[in-house]
Amino acid sequence: MVVNYGNKASITSLIVNGQKVVSGTDGAFTSVKVGSITYSSLQLKGKPILSSIPDGIQISRISYGDKELTINENWTFLKQKEGIKWRIERSFSKAVKVEEAAMPVINFDRINTWEGAYQGYGGIAWFYLFNEKLCTYGVHTRSSSFWNRKTNNGLNITVDAPDKEVAMKYTRTNEDQMAYTITVADQEMLPRLDSGTNRRRFIRKGTDVWAPFNISGGKSTQSLTFSYFDYQEKYGRGKLVGVNAGQVSAVLGTIARIGVIDSLHFGGNSWATPYGPICLHEQYIAQLGLGINDPNYLNGYKSCLDFYRDHAIKPDGRVYPRWAYTNEDAMPGQWNKEGFYEAQWGILMDSNPDLVTNVAELYDMTGDEKWVKTHQLSCEKALDWILKRDSNGNGLVEMMTDFTGQKHSSDWIDIIWASYENAFVNAKLYHALVKWAAVERLLHNTAKADQYEAFASKLKVSFNKPTSEGGFWDEEKKCYVHWRDKDNSIHGRNMVTPVNFMAIAYGICEDQTRQKLILDNIEAQMRHEKLFFWPLAMTSYTPAEGKEYQYPFPEYENGDLFLSWGALGVKAYASYDPAIAVKYVKNVLEQYGKDGLAYQRYGRLKQDGRGDDILSGNSLSIVGLYQAVYGVNPLYNRFYLDPHITPELAGTELKYNFRGQRLIINLDNDNYSISNKTFKVISPKSFGFNATANQLYYFNGSNPHAALQVTTDKPLTLKFNNWGQKKMEWEQSITKSSATPLAYLISELSSNTQYKISVNGRFLQKVSSNSKGELLVHYKALHLKEKINVDEE
Incomplete structure (x- = not known):
């Protein structure tokens, strides 16, 4: 590290393991923006004083500002065993409202100096998504680990600011540098123009992601610790035979993390999505942590689920299914001030069991019994709410709509009008009940464990009955159907793959003859169409069963390829014919090599990337490789x-x-x-x-x-x-x-x-x-x- 202390105070050079990553007089400096005026340590009132101290140097009397406002700073640099510590003392001549207070901003030489930066809570600032100048992403974290697989170099920067809130932002500058700005404040930084309807963390054509905030007069202190790490040593996955190890590592190191929008907002949709949705009705967010395999992700998701527990569950136990940057996807008036809402497409019932599944699976990965106990009452509340939806006592819960013609959805496939008894939701519920009953037993609540196990057993029996007897098994189509209306009309007879994969992978269908029929029929059609991945449905829904623009088949949720169901497909095949499971894992890796899996989905006919988002679920086949093929299962x-x-x-x-x-x-x-x-x-x-x-x-x-x-x-x-x-x-x-x-x-x-x-x-x-x-x-x-x-x- 080279420090300039003449008429300017800045870091002019930073070399990490022989690689220069910062250069120039504006490499790293402090600044404050008030209104349209920017003050910085690049324009000092006088020359600062340099003095030597044990194991380092101190630069004092760094002063900048004008007659309206003066900022005084002292910088201390200490050599430590693991790196360099930069301590900044700052004082303002008066209290002031600022647009920005960089403490400091570090300008890395190029946007591609680093591939990305892992956040202290397990998320990622992935610079691949900064595909134009003035893209800015803001998050709440105290550490950032920059890395580059090509150079194998890593730089960790950790902020120590006791009793303060810390935020960071990453900007691709007009000069194609990566500007990394740290802000320390008395209160949590809020997104700009946050009025309860705009919670955006990623913006384009601007750098002002954070709202103005107040800084009190007087002194504040923070420290930054810079340390090197070897990327392969820290994140390397070992010797992976028979698959492309670099691609496996890349998918789990980037794609799998992009649904982590901020420290308290984990989901499946990328933070770069225009309206940044989080689907709480996705049961695989904890499961992603199995593949990511970063303790920071697991600890961060614990905090996130605490936040969901406290803000996403209604008093009656209903779990809001979504959160987003804005309310544009919400039912009119159906949202709360934290940004959770009911989706415009219908009451998406799978959010209740999915929240419980994620808590249970995260407990398995962490073994933190003290933490899971804080979720016991809320998970019981969420389960009990949906269990009351079994009005006829057959073990199958009912949706908020009775008939397909009401044109409202009830699950993740949100523009298909699944109603009344929905196999998709009931399969997820079965999984949640089995997982949570085990947790209840570990927490010594045998009464609740018995209740949930009994309901799961009843659900399983009814689920497996033929449709003629009130169940979901279609004897003619040789698959489980999607739903039945209240009048007993059967819908979704088109081999909906998530429904059938869940039936097998979650242990609902233990009939090996049925398993073989399902898996063989799917594979036969996959080979016939030469598809690289399983579509949402093997054939078309009927025209009345979904939103009009999904026809003619195949289109969007009526037949396109959504990779988010890959872990289920891999698990369903792994114990039946692991060669088939591995084939689709390798297909997804091959696709990653072509396009980076940088899409929401793939079209059925051309297998071309579609959609304006990248889903973290695109990594789930690789998570399935770890869990079902390699057999990696962290348990409590x-x-x-x-x-x-x-x-x-x-x-x-x-x-x-x-x-x-x-x-x-x-x-x-x-x-x-x-x-x-x-x-x-x-x-x-x-x-x-x-x-x-x-x-x-x-x-x-x-x-x-x-x-x-x-x-x-x-x-x-x-x-x-x-x-x-x-x-x-x-x-x-x-x-x-x-x-x-x-x-x-x-x-x-x-x-x-x-x-x-x-x-x-x-x-x-x-x-x-x-x-x-x-x-x-x-x-x-x-x-x-x-x-x-x-x-x-």
Whole structure:
């Protein structure tokens, strides 16, 4: 860092790992704009004073302004182990209302110096979307991590401003620089012209994204810490065999994050969209975090869901389905001051179960029981509201409309007139009930857990009945229909893919014959049409079932390709025929290579990009690769690995963040492993893993209770060959020394039963399990490698 302190005070050069990213006298400086007048440290009243201090320098008496207003600053630069700390003390001669107060603005040399900047809450300022000069994006965060995959360089800038609000904005200047402006204020920065109907964070042809605000006279202090990071080391995903690893990383590092509009506004639509909508009726926002795999995203989404809990749920439990920059998409008068609203297309009922699903799945990823408990009452309220919509007691909730002819929608496919008993909404509800019942049980509310499980069971039975008996299964079309009207007329018989994928992926349809019919029929038509991705519907809705401009088929929600349902499709196929699942993952990656997935959807006939938005859901096939094919499933008390890989993916080695640890996951044919810096578990089948400093937990298959707990202060590898209630067999390797004391707690056994323990074929001891089916064994390993057998007597 080179600092100029003559007639100007500015940073004139910043070099990151050998790459100059800032140059020129206006590289980085402070400024204040009052009305139309801009004061800055580039035009000082006098020459400042430089002095040396331990581990740095101080520049004092930086003064600028005029007779109406004077700004005085002292700058301190300190060398630290991880980087450079810039401390700014600023005082105003009087209180003033300002248009802007940059503290500082940093002008990076080119718009493409960095590809983007990850925000402290997990979102992204992606400069690919700054496709013209004077694009500006403003957010509320205290840190920004700039990165470039080509150079592998990263620059993290963190702001420390106690008891203050911090906002940042990113602007593509007229000179094609990237201007990065930090603002510190007493109150939260608001979007300009915010009157309750304009909450815009991204603007074009301007830089004034924030509204004017008041600054009190007197002194304020803030610090910026600049530090370098290696992009691959911090965000690298390991060795991905059989797929384009760079494309996987790029999609999950950019596309997946663009629905995060600001620190409290997470959704699926890009912040660059003209009206910036967030759909709360999208159940996959937490799921995106599984693929993004950034703790900042998970923590940021917790804060977002807190905000939704407090502002998006009506007193009766109804969850507003949307938020947007403006109210143009809202039903007349149906919005609140925070910007949540009912959509003009109808009462979109899936927002209630989807909010609950996102809370439950985020809890799985974080394991934060204290946090999820703060959502217990609100999630119960949201579920109870929609469960009351089952007026005939058949387990299927009913929409606000009874008939298709009312021309109002009720779910995510919002210009298709689904009414009365809607399979799309009921499938989502089933998923939410199963997920939330498990949370209720963990929170010791067995009554609520029983209630939700009972409703889910009833829903499942009715859902699977033939349409002639009040269910959704269409015997003639061999698929689940979209909805039935109150008069029992059946609609959406056109193989609506999200409905049928949800039925399979969420475990509603367990009939393997039906699963095969659905998946084979879809795949046959996909091959016939040579489509690179699944459309919303395989054939056309009838003309009366949707808005007029969706006809003739295929058009928009009547047959176009929406990538947001990719994770469901991949999961539906992964356990049936993983090769098909992988094929569509690779198709999406190939499309990314052609156009960056920079569209809302793709047309059916030409498979051309359409729409004025980029949906974060375009990444969900790749999220599905992680969750359903690689088998990556973070759960509340363990990391569950359940792979469905194909031979071409064998040899994959993933790097994955889990609860503050960097896990290495190896996937080979019928041979899987998870390791951290201390422990490693190897198994030929699915298993769960968890570890603390000196304890390793092994979970057999999908069982949520640890089958084995090992306590040791040495690195340990366990390879499991067989695990049953009567016979257990594993190999262990201790890498540092023999004669290592180990304590085994084996669980899930027969109670009060004797077991024989052998090491390398030699009898060691007999031990009896207790009344809980637990067996405690203390043992000192004598060899670096040993084979352990535990057999019921």
